[in-house]
Structure formats: C-alpha cells, structure tokens
Amino acid sequence: MASETPQPPLVWNHTPETILSETDRLIKEGRALDDQIAAIKLDEATVDNVLKPYADLENRQAALTNQLSFYQHVSPSKEVRTSSNKADAKFRAFSIESGLREDVFKVVHKVFEDIEKNPDLAKEPETKRFIEKVNRQYERNGLGLPAETRAKVKELQQKLAELxxxxxxxxxxxTEYILLTKDQLAGVPADVVSQFEKVEDKYKMTFKYPDLFPVLKYASDPETRKAAFIGDQNKxxxxxxxxxxxxxxxxxxxxxxxxxxxxxxxxxxxxxxxxxxxxxxxxxxxxxxxxxxxxxxxxxxxxxxxxxxxxxxxxxxxxxxxxxxxxxxxxxxxxxEVDESKIAEYFPMQNTIQKMLSIYETIFNLKFVEITNDSKLYNTWHDEVKQFAVWKVDDKETPEFVGYLYFDLHSRPGKYGHAANFGLAPGYTDEKTGIRVYPSTSLVCNFTRDTKDKPSLLKHDEVVTFFHELGHGIHDLLGKTRYSRFSGTSVHWDFVEMPSQFLENFCWDHSILKRLSSHYVSHEPLPDSLIGSLTRSKxxxxxxxxxxxxxxxxxxxxxxxxxxxxxxxxxxxxxxxxxxxxxxxxxxxxxxxxxxxxxxxxxxxxxxxxxxxxxxxxxxxxxxxxxxxxxxxxxxxxxxxxxxxxxxxxxxxxxxxxxxxxxxxxxxxxxxxxxx
The missing domain is CATH 1.10.1370.10 (Neurolysin, domain 3)
Structure with missing residues (x-):
C-alpha cells in the first residue's frame, strides 16, 4: 500500500547553503506576488485575480517554509540548525514586511468589500472565510494607521520575532547540567542513572526530561531534588x-x-x-x-x-x-499501589506505539503503513526517525491516502527538548488543477533509548503524552480543507489542544489499557489489579x-x-x-x-x-x-x-x-x- 502513495514524501536533503538559498527564493516569490496584486486597479480586483493567486502561493509555499524552519529543532547538524534558525528569522521578517503592505491591503480590502455585499462572489463558505481572515490579518497589523505609526509597528514586530x-x-x-554523586542519586532507578554520562566519580544530569523527571520523582535526598529543580528553573x-x-x-x-x-x-x-x-x-x-x-x-x-x-x-x-x-x-x-517503574514494564515503547496506532486505526478507520529504511520512499532528517504512510479505509477496496507521519522519539544534542507535534506540510486542494495535496506531520519526543538489558519502557504519563501529541498529528492528517490556511490544527488557538486532551482520556480506560499493554518479557497485558490501582489514581x-x-x-x-x-x-x-x-x-x-x-x-x-x-x-x-x-x-x-x-x-x-x-x-x- 505504501508504495502506491499518490504523492512522494518530503525530501530531507537540505544543506546549510540550500536552506538559505531556498528561503531567499520563496521570499522573492512572495514579494513578486505582493507587487502583482498591488498593481491591480481597484475596480478590476476580483476573486480570480487577487484571492486565488494569493491562496495558491500560500498553499504551494507552506510545506517548504515549514520544513526549512523545522530543521532548527531536529537536525543533528549544528550548521543546519543555525541556517534553519536564520531562515526562520528571514521568513518572519518578510511576513511582517508583507503584512504591512498598504498597497496590497487596499486591493484585498476591495475584494473583501465586494464579497460582503455579494457573498455569491466567493462561491463557497471557505473562500469567504479565507478573504475575511486575510483582510482581518491586515487590519490587525495596523493598516489604516498613519505611515509613521506603521513603521513603528513593523519595527516592534521584527524585534519581537528576533527575540x-x-x-x-x-x-x-x-547543554547545562549539574553533577551529582551516586549517594546524591539514591532512590533514582538504576537504569536511569546508567544512562547518565560520568564525569570522574560523578554523574551528569542534564535538564532534558528523561534525566530531570526521574531525579525529581525518586531522589530520596531533598537537597538533590532542590538542586535539580532550581538548576532547571534557572537554565x-x-x-x-x-x-x-x-x-x-x-x-x-x-x-x-x-x-x-x-x-x-x-x-x-x-x-x-x-x-x-x-x-x-x-x-x-x-x-x-x-x-x-x-x-x-x-x-x-x-x-x-x-x-x-x-x-x-x-x-x-x-x-x-x-x-x-x-x-x-x-x-x-x-x-x-501504583508503582510507575513496574507499570512501565508493560509499556515497551515500540510495542506500545504500534498498539496505540491500532487504536487510532479502529476509531478513525485508518491504516498506518511504516515506510522502512530499505524503501525508496524512506526519507527523513535522522536515521532514527520512523516514517509512516497513512490511509483512510472507509472503503476497504479503495483506501484513500491521508498523508505522511514521522516519529522522532529520542533525545540528542541540540534537539527540541520537550514533546511536541510539528505540522510540516498542510493539506489543501490545488487551485489550478483541483488535485488534492496531502499533509505531513511529525511528533518530536525525548524518550529513553533501549539498553542492552531491556527496551525503552514508557512511564504511564509518557504514554499519555504520546497519545496527546499523536492527537495533534492525527488532527493535522485528517483535516480536509480547500486552503492550507485552515488545514488540520489551524483552528483558534484556544481550541487547538482540545482533540489531544480528548484522546488523553483513552489512556485511563480499563479496556484500552489492556489493549495497549504488553510486558516486555512475558508479553502479558497489565493485570486487573494494576489497572485498578492506576485508574483510581487518575x-x-x-x-x-x-x-x-x-x-x-x-x-x-x-x-x-x-x-x-x-x-x-x-x-x-x-x-x-x-x-x-x-x-x-x-x-x-x-x-x-x-x-x-x-x-x-x-x-x-x-x-x-x-x-x-x-x-x-x-x-x-x-x-x-x-x-x-x-x-x-x-x-x-x-x-x-x-x-x-x-x-x-x-x-x-x-x-x-x-x-x-x-x-x-x-x-x-x-x-x-x-x-x-
């Protein structure tokens, strides 16, 4: 099924140089479109010559813009991360410049006014919403204010983007850390301590979650916990x-x-x-x-x-x-009677993720097909990253492709330090061809790695975290809008967490916990006694x-x-x-x-x-x-x-x-x- 995807995955071969050259090319295209729209006479401005080109460029550029900015969070190369950060700064600066083009706003506003008078010009509600949002965006940037005030707005916006x-x-x-002795780490599980780098006779605890949280949870010496907490707060x-x-x-x-x-x-x-x-x-x-x-x-x-x-x-x-x-x-x-370490034995990471995906497959009629690194389709930013082609199987005979999903699961130097979903490429319908363009999205996490003795074992709260972030990813993939601007998680900011929070509940249900769990040695599911203890503790x-x-x-x-x-x-x-x-x-x-x-x-x-x-x-x-x-x-x-x-x-x-x-x-x- 994965080999028959209607769209190839994103290509992750950018160098520090091409990141910046591609950034400049995209900005040049954007500036040219602004000039093109600004040149349209107000009485000739229409949905076809203003809104459609605007939406088309936004649609086509979104994936590469996101990708070039994303490298700063995940690339193993410091040079690539630095270039990506510079690219992000350039995109933000241009977005501010473009958003303050009064000549473009006048043309856009004319189309907006025409649609307000005659909604049929928009032909469909999503197009009407698009022009409303674009017009409102310009107004919120201060268009209509005196030129001197707009210049100050631009200066403040650019400074805030840089900060x-x-x-x-x-x-x-x-890369900050504190050094702790073995005695200071008393109570912290041995498999956690064994992953700390040693500096002479002390252990290096970084402020990454896989290091920090076990120390705060288990270190029996209150001074150790205090040092860890204050160190993290002051990093x-x-x-x-x-x-x-x-x-x-x-x-x-x-x-x-x-x-x-x-x-x-x-x-x-x-x-x-x-x-x-x-x-x-x-x-x-x-x-x-x-x-x-x-x-x-x-x-x-x-x-x-x-x-x-x-x-x-x-x-x-x-x-x-x-x-x-x-x-x-x-x-x-x-x-x-909730023993987190004991419960974690029932959640070996790889197996838990597979079972988690099977739950999403069940309730949303999906199919996740892993693209392994021996496939021609496999293309990622790091060789540890997992890649999936995702399908909707409402009709088993003719599955419908949904998009690509990536999992970047382990900590490494320079990588984003928390757990998050990053939308890489929004979905949309091509304005010129009418062909569907499919989304790509990534989960970036920092789970512990397998050791020679046992696989990576997820604490229950990490299972909840993964379920949460995957909720964002599924939202990204299942959005089916005409414009990339509205794709997936592009909802109001105070609604964006809802789909993920809703799915966290599944991690506390007795039947779901049975289905998700499998002891890393015996392969038995969580016993009823442990599930009862866990759910009572919710x-x-x-x-x-x-x-x-x-x-x-x-x-x-x-x-x-x-x-x-x-x-x-x-x-x-x-x-x-x-x-x-x-x-x-x-x-x-x-x-x-x-x-x-x-x-x-x-x-x-x-x-x-x-x-x-x-x-x-x-x-x-x-x-x-x-x-x-x-x-x-x-x-x-x-x-x-x-x-x-x-x-x-x-x-x-x-x-x-x-x-x-x-x-x-x-x-x-x-x-x-x-x-x-």
Whole structure:
C-alpha cells in the first residue's frame, strides 16, 4: 500500500547553503506576488485575480517554509540548525514586511468589500472565510494607521520575532547540567542513572526530561531534588531578560494598534474574545479548586512528615515545589499501589506505539503503513526517525491516502527538548488543477533509548503524552480543507489542544489499557489489579495539578494585561506560584519564566487555552465515548465533524453539530472533582 502513495514524501536533503538559498527564493516569490496584486486597479480586483493567486502561493509555499524552519529543532547538524534558525528569522521578517503592505491591503480590502455585499462572489463558505481572515490579518497589523505609526509597528514586530527565535534557540541548544554523586542519586532507578554520562566519580544530569523527571520523582535526598529543580528553573538565564523585554514591546505594540493591552489584542482573534472572559474563567476555577487543593496538600504534608521521620531527617512543615513530584509519586505507590517503574514494564515503547496506532486505526478507520529504511520512499532528517504512510479505509477496496507521519522519539544534542507535534506540510486542494495535496506531520519526543538489558519502557504519563501529541498529528492528517490556511490544527488557538486532551482520556480506560499493554518479557497485558490501582489514581492531587496550570495561566495573563509591560516578573512568577499553586519556593526566587517556552512560542496571553479547551474535550468524551471508547460510529462522527473541518468554520458550530446541543462544562467540573 505504501508504495502506491499518490504523492512522494518530503525530501530531507537540505544543506546549510540550500536552506538559505531556498528561503531567499520563496521570499522573492512572495514579494513578486505582493507587487502583482498591488498593481491591480481597484475596480478590476476580483476573486480570480487577487484571492486565488494569493491562496495558491500560500498553499504551494507552506510545506517548504515549514520544513526549512523545522530543521532548527531536529537536525543533528549544528550548521543546519543555525541556517534553519536564520531562515526562520528571514521568513518572519518578510511576513511582517508583507503584512504591512498598504498597497496590497487596499486591493484585498476591495475584494473583501465586494464579497460582503455579494457573498455569491466567493462561491463557497471557505473562500469567504479565507478573504475575511486575510483582510482581518491586515487590519490587525495596523493598516489604516498613519505611515509613521506603521513603521513603528513593523519595527516592534521584527524585534519581537528576533527575540522569539533567540529564546527558542537558547533552549534548544542548551547543554547545562549539574553533577551529582551516586549517594546524591539514591532512590533514582538504576537504569536511569546508567544512562547518565560520568564525569570522574560523578554523574551528569542534564535538564532534558528523561534525566530531570526521574531525579525529581525518586531522589530520596531533598537537597538533590532542590538542586535539580532550581538548576532547571534557572537554565538559559539570558532568556529571562528576553521575556522581560518582549512583554514591554508587546504592550507598546498593542497600544499602537489601538488596544488597551496585548491580551486584548490577542484575544480579539480567539474563541474567548476578551481578557475579562478569560480572567472570569480562571479566577472562578481557582476559587473552586482551592479548598480541594488545600486538602490534597495536607495529605502530602503528612506523608512528608512521616518520610522525614523514617529517614531521621530534620522535621520540616513546609511543602516545597521540589517536593511535589517526589511525594506525589510516593503517594501513588503507598496509597494506590501504583508503582510507575513496574507499570512501565508493560509499556515497551515500540510495542506500545504500534498498539496505540491500532487504536487510532479502529476509531478513525485508518491504516498506518511504516515506510522502512530499505524503501525508496524512506526519507527523513535522522536515521532514527520512523516514517509512516497513512490511509483512510472507509472503503476497504479503495483506501484513500491521508498523508505522511514521522516519529522522532529520542533525545540528542541540540534537539527540541520537550514533546511536541510539528505540522510540516498542510493539506489543501490545488487551485489550478483541483488535485488534492496531502499533509505531513511529525511528533518530536525525548524518550529513553533501549539498553542492552531491556527496551525503552514508557512511564504511564509518557504514554499519555504520546497519545496527546499523536492527537495533534492525527488532527493535522485528517483535516480536509480547500486552503492550507485552515488545514488540520489551524483552528483558534484556544481550541487547538482540545482533540489531544480528548484522546488523553483513552489512556485511563480499563479496556484500552489492556489493549495497549504488553510486558516486555512475558508479553502479558497489565493485570486487573494494576489497572485498578492506576485508574483510581487518575485524579489524585488533581486540584494541585490544575492549580499549577492556573499559576502558569494567571502569570501569563498578568504579564499581558499590563498597560505598559513594566512588571516585576521575578516577584510575579515566584509569588503567584506560592499563592495559586500552594507550594513553597523555600525562599528561593528562580527565573523559571525564562524556560516557559509557550510565552515566546505563540501562547502569549494564550496559556489559559489548555484549561479552556478541556471543557470541550471532556464534554465530547463523556457524551460520546466514555461508555465505549472504541465506538467506531462515534469515532467517525468526531473525525468528520471536528477533525476534518480544521479551521474552515467556527468551532462552537462543530461542537453543537457533534453533541446535538451547545457544549457545557458539566463533564469538565465532574472530572476535576468539583461536582458529582
């Protein structure tokens, strides 16, 4: 089946030189189109000579633009990563320049006005939405403002783009670490410690997740956990000043564009619409969660008191932020008999991923065909990357190609350090030929590698993470829109997490856990006793988890509702954690906001979206899937009414269509333990 794909995969053979030459070529093409549209007389501007060429170039360039910018996150070559970062900077600079072309805007706006008067000119709703979005984009860039103001807007946008890239590069290229002795690592699983590089008689713990998290979860020495946490919070120290500067520049930009603050500017183009709506949502949730969180905290403090006494350590009534993963893990083991290491034995990575794909195959009628490295189609940026051709098999006789999926699963120097989905090539219908062009998408993760004794074993939370990111990937692949602008995950930013959060629920279902698991030695599925322990633990300390999310969300909103951006960020970051997340900083102020990548990566005044979209995710799961997660009828309905539409319409309309009513927060509050 893979050999019959109607479209070849992306080619990953760019050099540092060709990355930059291709970037220049694409920008030259873009500038030429701007000049072409600007030259059209207003009374001659039409859908055919303005909108179609605009959409056609955007469609054709999207894949290569994404690809050239993507190398900075994954290439094993530092030279390639550097060129990719430069390419990204050039694309951003040109996007700002192009978005401020008043001569182009006048022509686009004329077509927009004509369609507003006569919607039939657009011929279909998606085309009407396209011109509305393009016109709105120019307006939000300040077109219509005096030339002097537009020049200042351009200067601020370019500076912010440069800061964003610098921030990301500092994290991606970060090689900081702390050295710990064997005694300091007491309690950390031996197979984790064995993967640490040794420096004389000490072990190097980097701040990559496969190193950091096991130390925070298992190191019995509180000073070790403290050192690991503070080290991670203070990594890439130059980023603290970058974010401080960015927040000030954003405030200035918002004022120039006629908004009270940057949050008002951002949310004007989101589902939530206003900062007041977001703050009402977050503060209401904080009030509902606080008492639950305080009760959870008391139980954890008792556990800590008993632990210190047992270890003959000095009593300490405080519950520090670096205590939490450790005592949460201990509580799961002692009170719920959840042994993460034991459970991980049932989730060998390769086998788990295959079974995970089989679940997506079942509910969405898909088929994943791996393209192995002995195939002519195999082409990736690193020889460890897995590549799949994905098919829709509603009609078994004539499968429909969907696109290409890549998995880059292990940590390496210079690689993106978290877990994320990167949309590489959006899907669309070619404006000139009418032929479908298929998407490509990649999951970038940092799981441990196989050792000589055992395969890579996924902790249950890593299984959840993978399920989440694959949800984004499937959204990318199953979007079926005319324009690349609306493909897959190109939805409102406060809806984009919903499909992934919805699918996380599957990782807690008894029947799904049976299907996913297979012990790496015996091949037996998880026994009922372990599944029972695991599922009972789902919402243990859930209020504290969500209060931590509220710390991030409220910190973000405080930064971006500031009139001038003059915020004491150190105080805000550390104080908000103690007040909202209920954990002590131990008198240590850190600059953890300097590694809060979301705030320089598109989530500025948007982090609330993780909680906001949970409302919709839980409503769908409880209504359509909770009784039977593998219900194919519900799966296909969800696939076609939510995923396939991408950003081509309004998400609330999708939800009402799927649910048969307007969405509500009942399931969300029940899941949080706030209501029955």
């Amino acid at each position: 964003s890239l610098e921030f990301s590069k500092n994290l991606g290229e970060n 890439a120290p130059e980023n603290a000043d970058i974010l401080i500067e960015a927040v000030k520049l954003r405030a200035q930009l918002a004022k120039l564009l006629g908004y009270k603050n940057y949050s008002e500017y951002v949310l004007d183009d989101r589902m939530a619409k206003t900062p007041e709506t977001v703050m009402t949502f977050l503060t209401d949730l904080k009030g509902k969660l606080r008492l639950l969180g305080e009760n959870e905290l008391e139980l954890l403090k008792k556990l800590k008191t008993a632990d210190l006494k047992e270890k003959h350590l000095k009593p300490d009534d405080n519950y520090y932020v670096w205590d939490h993963r450790y005592y949460h893990t201990m509580m799961l083991e002692k009170d719920y 919402n243990v300390n859930g209020a504290l988890f969500n209060l931590r999310q509220l710390h991030f969300g409220l910190f973000d909103m405080a930064l971006h509702t500031s009139d001038d951006g003059e915020v004491d960020m150190y105080k805000l970051w550390n104080d908000t954690r103690e007040k909202v997340a209920l954990v002590s900083n131990g008198g240590v102020n850190t600059k953890g906001f300097g590694s809060f990548g979301h705030l320089m990566g598109g989530y500025a005044s948007g982090y609330y979206g993780y909680l906001w979209s949970q409302v919709f995710a839980q409503d769908i799961y409880y209504t359509k899937f909770k009784k039977d997660p593998l219900n194919v009828k519900s799966g296909l309905e969800y696939r076609d009414k939510i995923l396939a539409r991408g950003g081509s319409g309004e998400e609330l309309d999708y939800l009402s269509d799927l649910l048969g009513r307007e969405p509500n927060s009942n399931a969300f509050l029940k899941e949080l333990g706030i209501s029955n």
